[in-house]
Amino acid sequence: MILLPCPWCGDRSVSEFRYVSEVVPRPDPGTATPQQWRDYLYLRGNRRGWVTERWYHRAGCRQYFSIDRDTITDQTRAREPAR
Numbered sequence: 182m183i184l185l186p187c188p189w190c191g192d193r194s195v196s197e198f199r200y201v202s203e204v205v206p207r208p209d210p211g212t213a214t215p216q217q218w219r220d221y222l223y224l225r226g227n228r229r230g231w232v233t234e235r236w237y238h239r240a241g242c243r244q245y246f247s248i249d250r251d252t253i254t255d256q257t258r259a260r261e262p263a264r
Contacts, residue, residue: 186259189242197240204233204247229253233260 183195203225208217226232235247249258 183255184257185236186248186257187238187241187244188246188259189244190238193238193241197238199237199239201235201237201245204235231258 184192185195185198186192187198205221205225208221213221229252231249231251233247234250235245237243237245247260249260250256
């Protein structure tokens with residue numbers, strides 16, 4: 182079982198959460214091209230190793246938060262709550 186570290190509730194089973202997305206930098210709305218927006222909205226790197234992800238605790242505190250997760254081993258490191 183994979184445990185995710187919720188900043189408010191502590192470690193919980195991954196079944197209580199909903200995956201939102203990998204965290205990627207948002208392009209500047211005033212200067213971004215349509216191609217940059219498409220890449221931001223639809224493309225992800227699907228990298229091996231540590232990535233920062235956003236999750237939603239749907240069966241608990243109903244808060245969004247970010248974690249670092251190793252996509253090879255599923256180890257997680259806590260981060261700050263999402264803003």
